[in-house]
Amino acid sequence: MDEDSDAFYADDDEEEDAESDVMLGGDADDDEAGFDAAGDEAFSHDTSGKGKRKAHEVEFTCLDLAALQQQQKKEVDHVAGMFVVRDTDAAILLRHFGWNKERLIERYMDDPDAVKIEAGVIDDPTRPRLLPSADFTCSICYLSSEDENSGRMETLALGCGHRFCSDCYRHYIEQKVKEEGESRRVQCMQEKCKLVVDEKTVKMLVAPAIYEKYKDLLDRTYVDDSQLFRWCPAPNCQNAIECHVSSKKLKTVVPSVRCDCGNAFCFGCGQAAHAPAICPVVKLWIKKCEDDSETANWIQANTKECPECASTIEKNGGCNHMTCKRCRYEWCWVCEGKWSDHGTSWFNCNRFDEKNVANSKDNQAKSRASLERYLHYFNRFANHEQSAKLDRDLYSKTEKKMEKLQHTTNLTWIEVQFLKKAVDTLTECRMTLKWTYCMAFYLKRNNMTELFEDNQRDLESATENLSEQLEAEIEPETIPTLRQKVTDLTVYVSRRREILLSDTAQGFEEGRWEWNQSF
Known part of the structure; x- marks a missing residue:
């Protein structure tokens, strides 16, 4: 020592x-x-x-939904200003990199065009997105502008130029959001096209209720994709915890956190707080x-026999000091030893005698001793x-x-x-x-x-x-x-x-x- x-x-x-x-x-x-x-x-x-x-404490911050949205906006505005891109495109770039801004900046500075293609951001400002088109046939539903009373069909195209009727696009996005729970990677309907539908386009197409669900899913991905955030596991709690303890540190740190709702849990594994034991x-x-x-x-x-008179005892309280009602013998529920001995220096109710395992010679005896050791702690x-x-x-x-x-x-x-x-x-x-x-x-x-x-x-x-x-x-x-x-x-x-x-x-x-x- x-x-x-x-x-x-x-x-x-x-x-x-x-x-x-x-x-x-x-x-x-x-x-x-x-x-x-x-x-x-x-x-x-x-x-x-x-x-x-x-x-034994770690630094952490509890954030409600409004605070999470504010943090997202701050990150998006920073990237949009730095790269001189639209805020919706900056959001797509950040989501593609799991909100790891440092990694995004490093990659973007090396090859911005390649990063945009990889993330699904290509914008042609000269190409109108929502456009009433004449002499147009949708390749999804095969309806044409001739089928419309006005002779024109409302169509939509992203920066890639793949144009479809707005009704098909609306149905496609609603299905992605409602049935698949997708938000961050809703891509162009054209086969093999990787462009991502941005937030403003979604808002322009779908009903307000669908858009709110879409935004809620985006907020959840902000926490789910980041290594610095974790949702509070308490039922009906929408708070998230921010904690800068990486997974590499979990062999030496127990990141116990407490949400504002009162729930204490481990940031590393998401289970109930388990200090002082580490996650592995x-x-x-x-x-x-x-x-x-x-x-x-x-x-x-739930029952044990009294060590003195063998009467069956049921434990109905948290205290381990048991007193037999029949013989008045006082004993410990855990080790079944005499309770008065718990105040002496030689009595160790919490400690297992490793000699039982070390002295075991044959395999059967070792297995039995190993089981006894496990049962002691369990x-x-x-x-x-x-x-x-x-x-x-x-x-x-x-x-x-x-x-x-x-x-x-x-x-x-x-x-x-x-x-x-x-x-x-x-x-x-x-x-x-x-x-x-x-x-x-x-x-x-x-x-x-x-x-x-x-x-x-x-x-x-x-x-x-x-x-x-x-x-x-x-x-x-x-x-x-x-x-x-x-x-x-x-x-x-x-x-x-x-x-x-x-x-x-x-x-x-x-x-x-x-x-x-x-x-």
Whole structure:
């Protein structure tokens, strides 16, 4: 371990001791003031990327549809002015290059005519586009101008000069937009002609409703084609996230982002936020869990037997501290060990004993030991996922508790928000812990892994303490103590999460983590 790592963990221990002192007591007003400052930091999120970022955070911006359209116009105007072309042609050029303006400029400066042909832009300003024509027969529908009452047929041609009747062109564009969902590459109807129908021509031909759908599809391609944007995956959300983390960095960076709608997800893979595990590790883990689906179904069973009296126990809350109603034995749902041992230094509920795998001699024993190792991590992964779902049920219970506090005490609605903040923090920590087991499964066993598991254990222990406290019954005479204890625990748990995420991100930056599988 290098000197920087030693320094980090020394500071970590000092901070933990200081936080423990806060949890043990002190002036209530001072502690609550401390919670307000630290609590705001724990629950705030800078979506604009401004201000000082933490080690595990990435810069990103959330954009609504209007902001996306404004950005498109800015890029189009810039290219149109630089190349002295129409704005509609500039838009076609940018879409052809996936809105990579630097690459477009580089190619265009080398050979502008070749780039225009490749993108589908050729314009002949002397050729009228929409023209009433006499003595004309459309090569698509074979109707002629003689069939019209006026003796003239309305026709349309792009810069290529391939002319067709406007009715055929209208039907062709409507079919492309409505049935095929195409917008960026609606090309001339002439066979093998690559010219693209521009926005003004589309607007001139189709009904307003079709044009609005066409524009909406163009807006979507702006995000879909760019490596810097990703749509928020939340249902009915039309916001997009801009983040400058390339796919090459996904082996060392976890780009967790949060949309203005409140949905947190990974910019790299689009799945739910999975810090501290990187995207390639998450992909391997999900595939392994799917391959071992029968094992996963078995391990996710909701009931276990009491280790003391063998009574069947059903888990109906997020807390892992179980008390058998029959024999009153207190034990851990995850490892089935004695609960009192979780406070001692020798007990490691989160750590797998690798000796079981190393000491296995024959293939069958090795396979069994390998399965046990997988089940160790999957059991804890699945348990935190299940606990997070059960903790979400606390929202309704928390609201009732908050209402009860208002009626039985002189506390205002704002003053009882500490319960909701605590539930939010608890759920967030559950999801973080869930993915730490995914990461730990693929880490090579060394000193750095043990330090990672130490941070994991500390966060897990603090999370369980907060979960147990939130599920306790509220008594009027204990409300002041409850409020102080919950606020202190919320701050402590949030800080333990920050320590784990920041140290893991720093480890990626330093190349500290080694994997037992290539990806």
